[in-house]
Amino acid sequence: MTGSETPSSFRLAYVPGVTPTKWVRIWNERLPGIPLTLVGVPAAGAAALLRGGDADAGFVRLPVDRTDLSAIPLYTETTVVVVPKDHLVAAVDEVTAADLADEIVLHPLDDTLEWERPPGLPALERPATTEDAVELVAAGVGLLVVPQSLARLYHRKDLTYRPLADVPESRIALAWPQERTTELVEEFIGIVRGRTVNSTRGRPPTPPQPKAERSARKGGGAPRKPAGGKTVGGKAVGGKNPRGATGGGKRGKPRRRP
Template structure:
């Protein structure tokens, strides 16, 4: 069995369908993982691989650039979004810049798993929250809107797994994520 974790905002269904479409060497189990535990679940072996949001931090340190503990395959970038109440004047813009946000207070993140709480505060008409696009969509409500933030860096999603646990099954899953089917060759 191959246990693959995924953080909020990542939708692993298309990869799971591709994996299950042919004769694969292991059964796939998808495991939801809170953002705050993305590095931990890899270290403890709770999952074999995990879709993670970079930078991958463990105990306050960035492990993504660490000396070879994890394989990281960067997959895509997520556009930064501004979430505001639907009555906020900023909701009238199609796209926002950091300068546009100068007069509107930001609801800061208290911990990595608080996106839904910050969106709830924004829905009351107080301030704005900055979220990756996938989280803004995941926590969408009728009383908020999200707009692209043009001049902020994107976040990146990657597939990570321990270097010490690399094997043919994991490499096969990487191939499936990159678009190979059971019938295609490397």
């Protein structure tokens, strides 16, 4: 896009737990004339935000409906259980869902994990948000299972977390509307995928050159003749033989033994 068609900025949505700092820095280095605007959005509202045109692309949590959205999976997060620091779980390195069977495990309404059945015992009410659930864990009401990035986002000094095995995991993806795959979207995809500034994406590869042509270009002319004489029938003559004698003369008679 050029001229008046170039947008004034690129709008990038991101859900809680995602830190887009690295990609934003690279964007600012490569496209300093096009500001990147960050748009924070709850995980449940990310797809609607993209479809509504309020962002050009966004970091979302899978799954998303790909009927009209394209998505590139980026990474999978570790699932952890958030507990008070004095809880028994804090004394081990890893726990399983079975270890939480007798614990009250909070299940917020904005939970990003796909459960067939959440672990532990359900609370009387579901907290409205993950942030509210963290506050309840600190109050001793129950425990909370979340992606590790959310445990870090809502970290408190009186809480800790441990990896939880045999449970669903959350996947982060870059998504955008299929019908609005603009040049700037392609540019950001390249940044996320690690393409360099000199990436050859979209450029035809350089055709291989014949060896003789490469040699001629490097040397500036035809191959040199063998040193020391003429060529007859494609063979060199008149040069030195392996023993250092001059070629072209007759061999002497062998000496008789005395």
